[in-house]
Amino acid sequence: MTQFVQATLYGLLQGGLLALVAVGFSLVWGVMNVVNLAHGAFVLGGAYVALELHDALGLDPFVSMVPAAAVLFALGYLIQRYLVNLVVNAPIFITLILTFGLEMVLENLLRVWFTPDYQSIPTGYAQDSLRLPGDIRIPYGKLIAALLAVAVTVALVYFMRRTRTGLSILATGMDRGAARLMGVKARHVYALTFGIAAAMAGAAGAAEGAVRTFSPADARSFTLFSFVVAVLGGLGNMWGALYGGLVLGVVMSWGSQLLSGTMVNAVAFALLVVLLAVRPQGIAGKAFYASRVEV
């Protein structure tokens, strides 16, 4: 029983971290219909910004989430405005190719700048843990990351629903033609959305750096799990990534209690297949987003 509770709690914490990584990916896909395959490279970009700040100034990686987010926001805004916007009206296949190429360029730049070495950002407390009855442990690093995932999601929901900018992003995502007629500058809104998504990826990267090792080669696995989380959670709902992350984290944690090795990944993708068959719009997604027409 203790083992089951431990696995569940650990899975929830891992899920929170997955959600934090995936929330930006889900936002861009939901609003712009762009599957950003360079998302994992943005996450790593944040991790390396936090690493540099730690090495240079001794900054804690959770504090570095803010500057990492700022750097990645600027990068994301510029990439969208001057690169992705060129093909944003093209079929999704073209944006897939573009972001795939972008991912390769960014991953190799990281390799050149930071070497392929495995890195991690020491904190002194991230591996310590809260001790519950039955010797169940809750590691502080992952706890902070999971709580931040919830906080970021709440902030995103507030931003989207309560601010003029957020509403214009949502409106553009729902019907670009109508939003333009209302005076929304779609090009700016798209760049802003991409920037916000990259900022959240950067913040997630800084948190990841505190709890695990990373190297440039991890970019693809971040993108892959973001994809699974986004599809599981569903598009068009800001809570989607959080639900998707938590469900995936717990299911994988339970799965790895029963199965061994790479079979655990099979559980994640089997879950995806089942969900797509039963509820194609995801846990919290809106079917509208799958069938919208863009003009």
Added chain:
Amino acid sequence: MRAQILGGAALATVLVLASGCGSKKAPEPAAAAGGSGVLTLGASLSLTGTTAKEGGLTKEGYEVCKKVVNDKGGFTAGGTKYTLDIQYQDDTSKQDISAQLVDQYNDKGVKLILGPYGSGPTEAAAAVVERNKQVMVDSAGADDKIFAKGYQRSFAVLSPATSYVSSMVQALSDLANPKPKTLAFISADDGFSKTATQGGTDKAKELGFQVLATEYVPNGTTDVSAALTKIKRLKPDVIVGSVHLAEGVAIVKQAKELGVVPAGGFAETVAPPIPDFAKSLGAAADGVLGSSQWTARTAGTDKYFGGAADYARTFAAQYGGRQPVYQNAQATAACLAAVLAVEKAGSTDPDKVRDALAALDTPSFFGPIRFNSKGMNVTKPMAVVQIQSGKPVPVWPTDSASGSLKWPATSA
């Protein structure tokens, strides 16, 4: 006039294409006896992808060999003076690409191959080498299964996978006081790690240890929490990881998170001797045992590199004062074996070089290099290191140790 220009352009295009195609030629100039030539070795390496770090270490080892051999004026084979050249191609850490690249080397006339990084790419390359009648000196493919297929043209300078874990189990049996009674294994699920685990569990049972569990985790994962959760209630004296760097760091990190404290300590393959391990874990790395193909105290000398300590100095001089790790040394040793075999064969003919490799029996800075009938170097012992104050210290075998084992290595 226009037709003439078009015709001329078409002819020029055909000529350019013709000169670029069909270039199946030996890259080394024909070297007459008494003359000089260049021996070109081909290496498919993981310069990008999941094992880019280790591929880079392998390339460094090959480059040290090239520089040392050429700085000595090259070597003589059959009356011809050769300098060494190594061509590299990036296999992106994928075994099918590794096989394709070795095939391409054959098309270009490069018959002597230095191995890629890792057992998967090496296994794929070995099949192609055999088919093309090339010859490969393997520097980093340790899985015993590579050598169970009857290949006659691949030779590994490194100790086989089965010795990675068994050497640590033997060291625990010889040195640990109080002697641990129970072991739990966490193994990555790739071929190399599983073979190493099998060797380790067999040795553990032979030496009277009780093996409580063997848990498998995905290769390259940073989450081994499930395996640790399952092992926690068994309270093993030692947790043995048959892993690579990412999983190796995760075992120590997450064991701390989950409060899994073995009474004796941790022992892991591959990860501990790599500086990134101690750097990532900080003080938590101290006490972890690791197996190593080579240390700066390995016994043996050769005419190119001297002893192991000399090699470490040569490497440091070439790479800004950085000390070599075993992945560097094993790559240099593979290149050394190729050079010695060509010298002995007196020819660069692949069949003669193959026969010379099969008969090679020489000491070196890397330890003895001698191959059995399968092409494995079973005479070279593994070393066991322990991280002490952030540095890997050789502790076993005791005749080439520079420190003593600190045991138990964990404190509750």
